[in-house]
Amino acid sequence: MPAPRTLYAKSGDVHLAYQAIGEGPRDVVLVLDWASHLEAVWEQPFVQEFITSLNRYARVLWFDMRGVGLSHRVVEDAVAPEEWMDDVCAVMDAAGSKQATLIAHGHGVQMALMSAATHPDRVASLVLINGFARFSRADDYPAGMPPEAAGRLLAQIEEAWGTGAAAAYLGPSVASDPGIQEWYGRVERFAATPGTAIAKMRAILSLDVRKVLPLVGVPALVIQNRHDAFVRAAHGRYLAQELPNAQLLERESADHWPLPDPDLLGAIEEFVTGSRRQELMAERFLTTVLFVDVAGSTERVSAIGDQRWRELLDSFEETVRRSLVVHRGELVSRAGDGILATFDGPARAIRCAGDIRDAVRRTGLDVRCGLHTGEVTRRNGDVAGIAVHIGARVSSAASPGEVLVTRTVRDLVAGSGIVFDARGEHALKGVPESWALYAASG
Numbered sequence: 001m002p003a004p005r006t007l008y009a010k011s012g013d014v015h016l017a018y019q020a021i022g023e024g025p026r027d028v029v030l031v032l033d034w035a036s037h038l039e040a041v042w043e044q045p046f047v048q049e050f051i052t053s054l055n056r057y058a059r060v061l062w063f064d065m066r067g068v069g070l071s072h073r074v075v076e077d078a079v080a081p082e083e084w085m086d087d088v089c090a091v092m093d094a095a096g097s098k099q100a101t102l103i104a105h106g107h108g109v110q111m112a113l114m115s116a117a118t119h120p121d122r123v124a125s126l127v128l129i130n131g132f133a134r135f136s137r138a139d140d141y142p143a144g145m146p147p148e149a150a151g152r153l154l155a156q157i158e159e160a161w162g163t164g165a166a167a168a169y170l171g172p173s174v175a176s177d178p179g180i181q182e183w184y185g186r187v188e189r190f191a192a193t194p195g196t197a198i199a200k201m202r203a204i205l206s207l208d209v210r211k212v213l214p215l216v217g218v219p220a221l222v223i224q225n226r227h228d229a230f231v232r233a234a235h236g237r238y239l240a241q242e243l244p245n246a247q248l249l250e251r252e253s254a255d256h257w258p259l260p261d262p263d264l265l266g267a268i269e270e271f272v273t274g275s276r277r278q279e280l281m282a283e284r285f286l287t288t289v290l291f292v293d294v295a296g297s298t299e300r301v302s303a304i305g306d307q308r309w310r311e312l313l314d315s316f317e318e319t320v321r322r323s324l325v326v327h328r329g330e331l332v333s334r335a336g337d338g339i340l341a342t343f344d345g346p347a348r349a350i351r352c353a354g355d356i357r358d359a360v361r362r363t364g365l366d367v368r369c370g371l372h373t374g375e376v377t378r379r380n381g382d383v384a385g386i387a388v389h390i391g392a393r394v395s396s397a398a399s400p401g402e403v404l405v406t407r408t409v410r411d412l413v414a415g416s417g418i419v420f421d422a423r424g425e426h427a428l429k430g431v432p433e434s435w436a437l438y439a440a441s442g
Helices: 038-042 045-054 081-094 108-118 147-160 180-191 194-206 210-215 233-242 262-273 297-304 306-326 346-361 386-397 407-412
Strands: 007-011 014-021 027-031 059-063 100-105 123-129 220-225 246-251 283-294 330-335 338-343 367-379 382-384 403-406 419-427 434-441
Touching (some): 007 081, 014 038, 014 081, 027 045, 027 081, 038 045, 038 180, 045 262, 081 108, 100 108, 123 262, 147 194, 180 297, 210 233, 220 233, 220 262, 246 262, 283 306, 283 346, 297 306, 306 330, 306 338, 306 346, 338 386, 346 367, 346 403, 346 407, 386 403, 403 407, 407 434
Parallel strands (some): 027 059, 100 123, 220 246, 367 403
Antiparallel strands (some): 007 014, 283 338, 283 367, 367 382, 419 434
């Protein structure tokens, strides 16, 4: 899917970056959590899948909040909550939208609640995902983050902002996938400086919009991931209890990010449209998965700067595309500086990995390659299944410049002339038993 065009809406003296994606019989305004940069966030395939699912029945408008990303930079202490309401309406006006469902996430839920209470004629309904009316703890709000935890959060922002380390608790189910931490580190750097991020979080910790909850009369679907370590489940339960016209959906997930899980997408569609489309039949097939991840990317980008790093990544992606054509591979997804591809033959996958490794090494990069052969499920252009998880874990176990494969792959290419060196037994995170791994060459 091509990258959407970024436009600007005027809200008072502030310019807000927004995108209008797709078409449909209704509009959805997507308000993601505040650490955002539209064009960097869009690079992530699971974000594209989430928005594409909404496009089945709606046009999607999303924007960077004032002060972050591509929107006008402002002093965070000077942002009044009522200006958020003006911002939502400004984006809708610029896109010619009279009324919309607001799908909000995290801190964006506070903005959505204020907008729905003040402009009920513009807000058809609310979908509130892993959000809160108040984030910090109070005597009458035990669900909030205690002061000592808030202090640790602010310290972590100061120490690790721009590294993507927060992906470990924001998206634990995908955090170890190739390129995720690097991608989120880039989102952080493009969203705000560390100082702006700290100011933003301090403002969030001091904000309380609980008093507007009884004034929100529109239908609301409160979605809360039960094991979200960042926004605890009690926040969502409180919202569902205090909103006059709300229903609560608790999910068995630890992710804070709204990942495009079928049950989540289906629940949103049913709430917004009144019905849920028949899920596309999943296709199951045997394939060899290849993960390629650039090694040492965080240190490298710090040494050479973002511009030169972007040029190296562009060269890396072009090398991947050429090699996939030669070896008949299919690019499934890319995130940050990692890719996932599938092949109908493991020998071709190994040779493709070797070609990519050798070509990018000439540009000064090293990659880790991991391969496994097994059954996967394909739905909406993506692949899933235990074979995908194993391939990702094998890639993580590889050394820079190494093409690492499972015993399954090694046995399937017997007689191909490919040589293997045993790398011993490894425990792969989240995968039962230990796995014998081999480095391929030749």
